[in-house]
Amino acid sequence: MSKQHPLFPITLSGSWQSPSYAKQRNEISTTLLNWLLDSGSLTMRLRANCQQFRVELLGQRVQACPDVEANDTIKAGEQVLVREVLLYCDEKPQVFARSLLPLSSLTGEEQKLADLGTQSLGQVLFNNPSLQRQNIEIANFAVDSSVSLLVEKLALPKQEQLWGRRSIFVLEDKPLMVAEVFLPNAFAYQEDI
Numbered sequence: 260m261s262k263q264h265p266l267f268p269i270t271l272s273g274s275w276q277s278p279s280y281a282k283q284r285n286e287i288s289t290t291l292l293n294w295l296l297d298s299g300s301l302t303m304r305l306r307a308n309c310q311q312f313r314v315e316l317l318g319q320r321v322q323a324c325p326d327v328e329a330n331d332t333i334k335a336g337e338q339v340l341v342r343e344v345l346l347y348c349d350e351k352p353q354v355f356a357r358s359l360l361p362l363s364s365l366t367g368e369e370q371k372l373a374d375l376g377t378q379s380l381g382q383v384l385f386n387n388p389s390l391q392r393q394n395i396e397i398a399n400f401a402v403d404s405s406v407s408l409l410v411e412k413l414a415l416p417k418q419e420q421l422w423g424r425r426s427i428f429v430l431e432d433k434p435l436m437v438a439e440v441f442l443p444n445a446f447a448y449q450e451d452i
């Protein structure tokens with residue numbers, strides 16, 4: 260990895276819940292829920308809402324999967340490539356994303372996922388007809404979360420609660436996990452998009 264953002268890794272730990280049982284479900288607007296539960300490519304949806312889309316790679320590194328992120332598919336301690344990015348629309352940061360790519364999934368054709376740089380992971384995932392997406396979980400991130408520290412460092416307006424989603428993708432039978440948090444003023448929080 261040539262250069263890493265000084266804040267990398269931001270990390271991300273939240274109490275991920277199934278959307279139907281999310282306690283705060285009544286606090287979530289229809290628009291936000293629509294963005295959180297959209298099973299299509301977030302890259303494609305953002306591109307459709309702006310002139311210029313870009314991915315900023317904050318950093319990536321190989322490490323053991325942290326306990327707080329482990330799940331039925333990616334076990335604690337398993338070697339994963341962690342990739343953190345910001346997705347920009349017209350130079351406004353919309354999403355912070357953190358993906359865990361098990362090294363055991365980075366084989367064959369999928370080795371290229373280790374070297375995406377500023378190409379969108381979604382671009383590769385959603386171009387593969389074998390792609391399966393497992394259930395989407397949602398979580399909210401309060402002002403003392405690691406994401407809020409990122410928001411502060413990006414000089415974005417503070418927002419009481421930030422919402423995110425995560426899901427496991429399976430590509431050619433190889434799993435990986437993607438978590439995305441909508442940053443303040445993202446389209447997801449705007450009623451008229």
Ligand SMILES: C=C(O[C@@H]1C=C(C(=O)O)C=C[C@H]1O)C(=O)O
Nearest residue numbers: 300301302344356378379380381
């Ligand atoms: C999974 C997608 O890929 C997006 C791009 C990512 C990246 O480049 O690391 C990470 C998460 C997503 O927001 C998507 O577009 O839906």
